[in-house]
Amino acid sequence: MIRKKAIVCEHSNQRMKITFAAFFLLFVFTTKPLLGAANAAPEQVVDTSGKVVRAGANYYVIPANGGGLALASIGEECPLDVVAVQGYSGQPLSFTPVNPKKGVVRVSTDLNVVFSADTDCPQSNVWKLDDYDYAAGQWFVTTGGVTGNPGWQTVSNWFKIEKYEDSYKLMYCPTVCSYCTVQCKGIGIYVDSDGNQRLALSDSPYKVQFQRA
Numbered sequence: 001m002i003r004k005k006a007i008v009c010e011h012s013n014q015r016m017k018i019t020f021a022a023f024f025l026l027f028v029f030t031t032k033p034l035l036g037a038a039n040a041a042p043e044q045v046v047d048t049s050g051k052v053v054r055a056g057a058n059y060y061v062i063p064a065n066g067g068g069l070a071l072a073s074i075g076e077e078c079p080l081d082v083v084a085v086q087g088y089s090g091q092p093l094s095f096t097p098v099n100p101k102k103g104v105v106r107v108s109t110d111l112n113v114v115f116s117a118d119t120d121c122p123q124s125n126v127w128k129l130d131d132y133d134y135a136a137g138q139w140f141v142t143t144g145g146v147t148g149n150p151g152w153q154t155v156s157n158w159f160k161i162e163k164y165e166d167s168y169k170l171m172y173c174p175t176v177c178s179y180c181t182v183q184c185k186g187i188g189i190y191v192d193s194d195g196n197q198r199l200a201l202s203d204s205p206y207k208v209q210f211q212r213a
Helices: 001-039 152-157
Strands: 059-063 070-073 081-085 093-097 109-117 128-129 141-143 159-163 168-171 185-191 199-203 207-212
Touching: 059 070, 059 093, 109 128, 109 185, 128 152, 141 199, 168 207
Parallel strands: none
Antiparallel strands: 059 207, 070 081, 081 199, 093 109, 128 141, 159 168, 168 185, 185 199
16 A cells, blocks of 8 residues: 555656646746847948948948038037038048947947047047037037046946937937936037038937948
8 A cells, every 4th residue: 555655646746747847847948049139239330331330430321311410610620520522522530339349339329429630629529428518508519528437437438329210310319327417418510600511419309311431
């Protein structure tokens, strides 16, 4: 009688082990796609020829209405501000992702934007969001930022590229500082009293594409 109970108990334990193993495999196979989707990298940015935009390579930023982006002295000689120009492709610039080891540029990723032109100003050609201009009521994009060193000290130096309709848009929406309170807006155009088309935070973002220089 005791032997029969032992056999029944042994068979019961085997069934429990088989059931647990089946449940574990079911959990692994059903959750694996979800884990893969969560870790999927953001979409790669492509240029006007359909090729992937490379970190550190030079590109022209081409607005939907033509022209380009360039450096200009507005109000004071230095630092130089970022403006939209007509009649030519502007000045080439490059992108450096927050992880410099990444060789491609992806949407929704913090990056530094750097003009490649030589200037007489002591400041760098790295984009940054300027202090609030009370007279114009605008946040303008200027230069004088630094590359790398993500954190609260450099939070004004980080921008993003996002998909926008059939093209892209530039944004200021840094995520390099988890505890910082920052704005999250597109980069658009503000035409000042002198007719300069200055890049500034806007609810009407500037639609752009990227052409290899």
